[in-house]
Amino acid sequence: MPNSKRTERSSKKARVVSSTQGDLHLSQSPATKGKEKAKLSTKPEITLPTSFKIIAGSYEKLLYGLDGSVSLNEDNDGYKFELKPSFIFPAHVSCIKSVAASPNGGKWLATGSADEVIKVWDLRRKKEVGGLMHHEGSITQLHFPSRSHLLSASEDGSLCLFHARDWVVLRTLKGHKGRVNSTAVHPSNKVALSVGKDNTLRMWDLMRGKGSASTKLGKEGEVVRWSTTGSSFVVQSQNTIDVFSTDMVLRHTITHPSRVHTVQFSRRVNGSGDLLLVGAEDKKLSIYDIPDDPDKIPTIIAEMVGHSNRVKAVEILRLALPTSTKANETLSTTIVCTVSSDGKIHIYDLASLPADLGAASETLQISPVAEYDTKGTRLTCVTIAEGETAEHDSRVNGKRKRDDEENEQDDEDEAWGSETKNKA
Structure with a gap:
């Protein structure tokens, strides 16, 4: 490994190495100083996107980009979901292990690999920006807690x-x-959880940049996820999923029928309450109902089917639906995206799950509403980026868009707390 790379890693700040294609060079200017300490504000209501982008990484080093859309289906008075390829190219020199897109209409895409580099991309321009070379090991997970972090x-x-x-x-x-x-950031953005090979669950204070609690799990945690409200979290290991309260007290242990690879929480589209989506070796994405009563054990109520090999990763996105002339109300749904070792990317509509479907019902089988076949690529990770919003479409001046985005990001930086930045 070149000595220059090792030198870059030893820096307190991660150097952003410009790409060979001559794309944008990111500066190493110091963090902004002089801002007053600000508390995290309540998250504003977000306008839902009307389209989306799917980015998936693979063992073969390939990065796949798809444009997703939804339209009215006049034939059955329903909705039609479509996926169209946007780009396919080798993004790293080794297996891609994680991908993440910045939220709330943000433009950044980050990809992490076994080559120990985090690459940054301008998703809107489809250009590589550079590489963050701060870690000295394979990148295992990436996540944008906000559009600026x-x-x-x-x-x-x-x-x-x-x-x-x-x-x-x-x-x-x-x-x-x-x-x-694995890591998981609380919905408040103030704390994060992490699990690792040392069989330890750790909690981090992101505002102060230090650990706040830890506990021994007695086994290696592979995935950790907060519930949608942040009132509980789960840790997955092999085929077991442990449900914890916020004070790290174990409530339940779910034993899944097969080896688990990914878990994700989601709100119901119809009805209220949380769901736990579990992808595993059984080639399905199982949907667990999470009872409001913490003493009741979560049970499988539905399965998203269609893959012919293990489900490796799952992501969700709330999406605005087009309205017909017959309806004036604003409609929305949650799409579920899965990738599998069979090389296929599936989209499911969570609105297919009825509100009254509970634990006593027969397990419902849900088929994908859209599919893309990579023809045998072993997919490893996936993220969903927001496309255009109705509010975004209504703006006519490109400069106004940029000004609005910069103002929003400045507000977000203050909300995240200048205390952390000034200590960097």
């Missing part, structure tokens, strides 16, 4: 919080002894 995890045992404007490292969180497998 990127959280990464690595086999080197550390987590890093980057500022997604100048790409400086705000904090390097160390505490795990060995590989970090």
Whole structure:
């Protein structure tokens, strides 16, 4: 490995190495100073997107980009979902392990690989921006808690919080002894959880950039996820899923019928309450009902089917639906995207799950509403980026769009707390 790369890693700030294609060079300007400490504000109501983008990584180093859309289906008075390829190219020199898109209409895409590099892309322009070379191990997970922050995890045992404007490292969180497998940021954006090879569950204070709690699990946690309200979380290991309260007290242990690879929480489209989506070796995405009563054990009520091999990853996105002339109300749904070792990308409509479908009902089988076949590529990870929104479409001036986005990001930086930035 070149010595220059090792030198870059030893810096307190992650260097952003410009791509060979001559795309945009990101600066290493210091973090903004002088801003007053601000508390996290209540998240504003977000206009739902009317389209979406799917980005999937693979073992074969290929990155797939798809444009997704939904339209009225006049034949059956329903909706038609479509996926169209946007790009396919080798993005890394080794297996792609994680992909993440910035939320709320953000433009950034981050990809992490076994080559130890986090690549940053301008998703709107479809251009590589550069590489963050701060970790000394394979990148295991990437996540944008906000449009201006990127959280990464690595086999080197550390987590890093980057500022997604100048790409400086705000904090390097160390505490795990060995590989970090998964991270989860609380809906408040104030704390994060992580699990790793050291059989430890750790909680991090993102505002102060330090650990706040830890507990031994007695087994290696592979995936950790917060519920949609942040009132509980789960840790997955092999075929078991442990349900914890926020004070790290174990409530339930779910034993899934087969080896689990991914889990994700989602709100119901019809009715209220949380669902737990579980992708596994059984080639299905199982849907668990999460009872309001914490003493009741979650049970499978439906299965999303159609894959011919293990389900490796799942992501969700709330989406605005087009309205017909017969209806004036604003409609929305939640789409579920899965990728599998069979090389296929599936889209499911969570509105297919009835509101009154409970644990006593027969297990419902849900088929995909759209599919893309990579022809045998072993897909490993996936993310969904928001496309255009109705509000975004109504704007006529490109400069106004940029000004609005910059103002929103400035507000978000203050909400995240200048205390963290000034300590970097």
